[in-house]
Amino acid sequence: MDETTFGQVLDAVRQFVRKEVVPRENEIEETDSIPDDLRAATAELGLFGYALPAEYGGLGALMAEDVRLAFEFGYTTPAFRSLFGTNNGIAGQVIAKFGTEAQKQAFLPRLASGEAIASFALTESEAGSSPAGLKTSARRDGSDWVVTGTKRFITNAPLADLFVVFARTDPTAAGGRGISAFAVDAPSPGLTVGPRDHKMGQRGAWTAEVMFDEVRVPGDRLIGEEGRGYRSAMTVLARGRLHIAAMCVGTAQRILDESVQHAGTSRQGGRPIGDHQLVQAMLADSYAELAAGRSLVLHAAAEFDSGADIAAGPSSAKLFCSEMVSRVADRGVQIHGGMGYMAETVVERMYRDSRLYRLYEGTSEIQKLIIARELLSPVARS
Numbered sequence: 001m002d003e004t005t006f007g008q009v010l011d012a013v014r015q016f017v018r019k020e021v022v023p024r025e026n027e028i029e030e031t032d033s034i035p036d037d038l039r040a041a042t043a044e045l046g047l048f049g050y051a052l053p054a055e056y057g058g059l060g061a062l063m064a065e066d067v068r069l070a071f072e073f074g075y076t077t078p079a080f081r082s083l084f085g086t087n088n089g090i091a092g093q094v095i096a097k098f099g100t101e102a103q104k105q106a107f108l109p110r111l112a113s114g115e116a117i118a119s120f121a122l123t124e125s126e127a128g129s130s131p132a133g134l135k136t137s138a139r140r141d142g143s144d145w146v147v148t149g150t151k152r153f154i155t156n157a158p159l160a161d162l163f164v165v166f167a168r169t170d171p172t173a174a175g176g177r178g179i180s181a182f183a184v185d186a187p188s189p190g191l192t193v194g195p196r197d198h199k200m201g202q203r204g205a206w207t208a209e210v211m212f213d214e215v216r217v218p219g220d221r222l223i224g225e226e227g228r229g230y231r232s233a234m235t236v237l238a239r240g241r242l243h244i245a246a247m248c249v250g251t252a253q254r255i256l257d258e259s260v261q262h263a264g265t266s267r268q269g270g271r272p273i274g275d276h277q278l279v280q281a282m283l284a285d286s287y288a289e290l291a292a293g294r295s296l297v298l299h300a301a302a303e304f305d306s307g308a309d310i311a312a313g314p315s316s317a318k319l320f321c322s323e324m325v326s327r328v329a330d331r332g333v334q335i336h337g338g339m340g341y342m343a344e345t346v347v348e349r350m351y352r353d354s355r356l357y358r359l360y361e362g363t364s365e366i367q368k369l370i371i372a373r374e375l376l377s378p379v380a381r382s
Contacts, residue, residue, distance in 0.1 A: 006065050009050070013072045016045055021076045028204040029349060032196075034083050042084060042114065049112025051088035053096055056108035058088075063239060063301040067246035071294070074250020078353050079204030081247060086156055087111040089243055090361075091118035091164040093236040094181055098224035103183060107162060116161035121151040121184075121210055122233055129366040131176040131230050136212065138167035138180060143219045145169075145182060147212045153360075157193050157208040160186050165212070166229050176230035181223040190215040201352030238314045240361045242304060245317035246297050248325040248357050251350055252290045255325075255332040258346045259283060262336050273335070282331040289328060293321040312374035319367035322357035329354045 001009065020041065028034060042048065051066050052058025061069065066088075073081035086092070092111050095103055110116040126133035136149025147167050157163075163184045170178025184191065194209035224232050260283060263274030273279050300313035332347035333340035340347050358364050 001059060001061065001065065006061075006068075009046075009059065010068060010072070012045065013047070013069055016041070017072050017076050017080070021080050025077045025346070025349070026344075028077050028079055032203045033206075034079060034204055038080075039083060039114070042080075046112075048084040048087050048114035049092075049108075052092050052108055052112045053104075056096075056104055057112035058108070063242060063304045064298070066239075066243055067297050067301045070243050070246030071250040071253070074247035074252075075254045077204060077349070078202050078247065078251070078356075082155060082202070082205035083117075084114065085243070086120055087114075087116075087118050090120040090233075090236045090240045091162070093239060094120070094164050094223055094232050095183065097235065098181070098232045099183075100220075102220070103223065107183065111162075117156050117159045118162045118164060119154050119156045119160035119210070121154050121157075121163045121165040123151060123153050124149070125152050129363050131179060132174070134166065134168055134179060136165070136167040137171065138169050138182065138217070141216070145217045145219065145222065147182065147184065147215045147217055149212050151210040151212075153197065153207050154210050155205065155207050157210050158196055158206045160193075162186065163191075163210065164223065166233060167212075170227055173227070176234075178227050179230040179233075180226050181229035181232055182217050183221045183223055184212075184215060184217055188215050188217075200355060201349070202356055235310075237361055238310050239304070241314040241318035241367070242297065242301055244357055244361055245293070245300070245314070245321035248321035248354070249290065249294050249297055251354055251357075252286070252293065252321075252325045252328040255328050255347055255350050255354075256283070256286050256290060259286065259332045259335045262339075266336075266339075273337075279335055282335055286328045286331050289324045293317075293324045296320055312371050315362070315367040315370040315374075318362065319364050319371070323364060325354045325357060 024038065046059055049058035050069060051061045054060040095107050111118055124134055124136065136147065136151065138145045138147045147165060149167060163186055165182045165184050166179055167182065168178055169180040190213040192211040197207045263279050263283060264272055266273050297317050300317040303309040303313045329347065329351040333351050336345060336347050339345055342348060
């Protein structure tokens with residue numbers, strides 16, 4: 001997109017989030033779901049495919065544009081972004097980057113329009129941050145593959161029309177080797193989605209277990225090269241980490257806005273609590289960390305688009321921003337005092353919602369390992 005077009009999209013998204021989504025946050029929290037009319041309006045706005053290629057019905061947003069949109073998505077309940085995030089991100093990008101032309105034609109237009117929702121099925125009970133324990137298998141049977149195994153914490157699984165599934169096709173290979181990716185329709189015989197998970201936060205963003213019991217998958221549903229699926233997953237997860245970092249920035253901005261408003265209007269002892277220097281210090285710390293996170297995300301996105309840094313930069317942004325938003329959320333609750341612990345306040349909900357950012361798409365500890373590996377690898381090669 002040219003800057004003028006993107007500016008129009010960004011303005012439309014900002015207005016939509018603040019005028020249509022923010023007023024319905026309590027409804028989403030209480031019902032644990034995104035209202036159907038809001039989903040339809042989101043599709044009408046083109047958000048189910050904003051990061052998918054334009055030739056398949058998307059808007060073709062670059063990473064530098066993606067993160068600026070995510071700043072806006074993060075300003076409200078993360079369930080809103082979760083509804084269309086996987087279509088644009090880790091599931092849709094696997095197909096867009098590694099799929100055949102026939103696969104792209106078959107799946108991407110439906111994902112971009114919001115007609116279909118995709119899920120990214122990688123995580124297992126013994127294979128969260130590391131692929132070494134991945135046990136889901138896929139074996140050849142004639143021209144088909146037969147997939148067996150169980151995936152855990154799969155976002156949008158109860159809504160999904162399509163699963164991008166990672167399974168071990170070479171049982172003799174270790175770690176990330178011998179893993180392949182498949183596009184699996186829902187429903188398919190033998191594919192079962194478990195009940196929705198009950199989580200600490202992020203209500204309205206549905207996750208569940210997905211069981212594959214001898215699920216037959218046509219041979220033309222193999223995405224990319226056999227045995228190279230984990231490499232594909234890591235490629236799209238790097239993009240996803242930058243997106244999550246930008247979400248954290250948006251969430252921190254909302255918490256800071258709520259905290260400033262509360263500090264300026266809530267009175268103790270006859271004057272606003274914002275007159276107290278210790279409250280001012282908490283606001284200042286949050287502002288400074290938020291500014292640092294925003295700058296880091298924008299820099300890392302530019303480096304990602306240029307190809308200069310597709311690993312350490314996204315991991316650094318995800319590490320810093322996910323930890324940063326937790327600190328900002330904690331200060332937000334503290335500034336609100338007793339009201340910050342009440343369920344009707346925004347900061348209470350965002351305190352719970354933000355905790356997940358340090359866990360999914362690679363924990364903070366995994367990000368540190370990635371960053372260190374990238375720093376040390378030139379030395380090892382030399």
